[in-house]
Amino acid sequence: MACMSKTIAACFTVLLSFVNPCVVGAQEKADRGAVSRFTSSETVHSDGLNEDREIRIHLPSDYHTSSKKYPSLYVLDGENSDRLNTAISAITYLSRVRKLPQMIVIGVFNTDRTRDMTPEKIEQRKGSGEGDAFLEFVVSELHPHVDSRYRTAPCRVLFGGSSAGTFTLYALFSEPESFTGYVASRPVLNSLVDYTWDADVIRRNAKRLFEDRPSLKGFLYIDYGETEDALHDPGSIHQLSDILESSAPRDFRWEIRAMAESGYRSAESLIDGLLAMFDGWYYSADSIYTNGFEGIDDHASMLSERFGYRITVGDLLVEADLLMFGHRFLEREKPQEAVKLFEYAVTMNPDSWGALHGLAEAHMKDGQEGLAAELYKRLLKLNPENEYAAEKLRQLE
Numbered sequence: 001m002a003c004m005s006k007t008i009a010a011c012f013t014v015l016l017s018f019v020n021p022c023v024v025g026a027q028e029k030a031d032r033g034a035v036s037r038f039t040s041s042e043t044v045h046s047d048g049l050n051e052d053r054e055i056r057i058h059l060p061s062d063y064h065t066s067s068k069k070y071p072s073l074y075v076l077d078g079e080n081s082d083r084l085n086t087a088i089s090a091i092t093y094l095s096r097v098r099k100l101p102q103m104i105v106i107g108v109f110n111t112d113r114t115r116d117m118t119p120e121k122i123e124q125r126k127g128s129g130e131g132d133a134f135l136e137f138v139v140s141e142l143h144p145h146v147d148s149r150y151r152t153a154p155c156r157v158l159f160g161g162s163s164a165g166t167f168t169l170y171a172l173f174s175e176p177e178s179f180t181g182y183v184a185s186r187p188v189l190n191s192l193v194d195y196t197w198d199a200d201v202i203r204r205n206a207k208r209l210f211e212d213r214p215s216l217k218g219f220l221y222i223d224y225g226e227t228e229d230a231l232h233d234p235g236s237i238h239q240l241s242d243i244l245e246s247s248a249p250r251d252f253r254w255e256i257r258a259m260a261e262s263g264y265r266s267a268e269s270l271i272d273g274l275l276a277m278f279d280g281w282y283y284s285a286d287s288i289y290t291n292g293f294e295g296i297d298d299h300a301s302m303l304s305e306r307f308g309y310r311i312t313v314g315d316l317l318v319e320a321d322l323l324m325f326g327h328r329f330l331e332r333e334k335p336q337e338a339v340k341l342f343e344y345a346v347t348m349n350p351d352s353w354g355a356l357h358g359l360a361e362a363h364m365k366d367g368q369e370g371l372a373a374e375l376y377k378r379l380l381k382l383n384p385e386n387e388y389a390a391e392k393l394r395q396l397e
Contacts, residue, residue, distance in 0.1 A: 038063070039088075044145050046137045053137070054079075054109040057150070058088045060095070060102035062318055065349050069153040071103045072146065073274075074138070074179070076117075076160035076167065078107025086267045087159065094271070100278050101315055103157075104150055108142070117163040119170050120201055135171055139178045154180075154309045157277065159270055161185035165222075166202065169240075172220060173205035180307070181219040183273030185266060189224075189236040199236035203243060210247035217308060219253045220244075221273035226258040234258070253277075280306070283316055288325055289332070293340035314348050319355065322348075326358050335365035351382060360392070369396055 039058045046053055056078055060070055075087045084107040094100040110116065112130075119131030146152060156179040160168040165187035172182045189199040209216070224237050241256045248254060255276050283299045291298075297313055304311045317325070326341035339362045345355035360375035373396040379389035 056107035058105040071155035076164035079109040157181040159183045185269030338362040
């Protein structure tokens with residue numbers, strides 16, 4: 001996992017300029033409130049906080065050509081464009097290699113970070129202690145705003161680091177159904193300075209939650225520096241680990257990882273946390289070639305049971321994957337398996353030239369010339385000047 005994290009992190013510079021050009025220059029565009037096909041800035045008014053809050057929404061690359069629903073990733077400290085772009089790049093890359101689902105990414109901007117990330121008043125930190133109000137905004141105002149405007153699946157992940165990482169834990173132990181997964185990078189539970197709020201808040205809430213909830217589906221990932229500096233002690237992390245070990249329900253999955261290096265590691269934390277949460281999502285190409293469409297359909301059913309919402313083949317394979325594997329089955333002289341993949345691609349995008357063309361070719365190889373002819377007619381309706389489809393239709397007629 002650590003090796004994979006370093007490899008993926010090394011790809012981010014390329015990804016930012018190549019995989020998704022909409023992310024390029026996001027830091028410079030942020031001040032202008034740029035809107036693109038995949039990334040947009042929005043303002044959400046909060047009655048509870050009595051203020052406007054800025055968010056940035058990034059949509060998957062096939063959002064506008066599909067009817068799928070997508071899990072959502074909420075990134076705290078979203079005004080940090082490097083952090084947000086890293087999150088988008090990680091999702092873009094890891095979903096493209098089928099390690100993770102495609103996700104809608106929501107960057108949540110701060111107005112008063114000290115106020116929002118501290119659920120209890122800290123005497124040395126002016127304005128602190130309004131974390132409950134911020135959590136109420138996220139649950140009661142931000143979630144409905146996002147869900148009413150975008151096709152979201154009932155699977156949300158919250159990601160935060162440092163004080164936002166501690167808030168991520170607070171959200172879990174206070175409102176456990178508000179998210180499906182929680183990724184906390186370097187939460188300040190291990191700080192020895194007197195201006196951070198006491199880790200007892202987290203431990204107390206965790207104990208109370210587990211006493212009240214013998215069953216709780218969800219996932220938590222925490223990482224922390226095993227050795228950092230004189231102001232940090234991992235003892236409080238270890239104590240939380242003991243509570244999880246002794247009291248967490250069996251259906252609640254969690255992982256706490258000590259990292260050898262010190263310092264904040266936003267990219268690697270997010271990658272490691274998401275890969276741990278969605279462990280088992282990946283279905284290899286060899287498995288597809290061996291088990292065909294039914295195999296990956298069964299895998300989607302298994303994931304649906306595991307994650308508690310309906311996951312389909314279209315969530316595991318984007319159109320480009322379906323077309324690629326369909327043509328590979330044609331090369332392997334298995335046209336019936338190719339038909340299943342191309343048919344599924346057509347249901348995802350009925351006007352896709354590649355899917356319709358692939359399905360026509362598969363029917364031809366399977367001896368279904370009448371079905372192939374109907375598909376070439378559909379292709380000509382989409383583009384009357386398509387000479388390839390016209391020639392194929394003439395041959396068939």
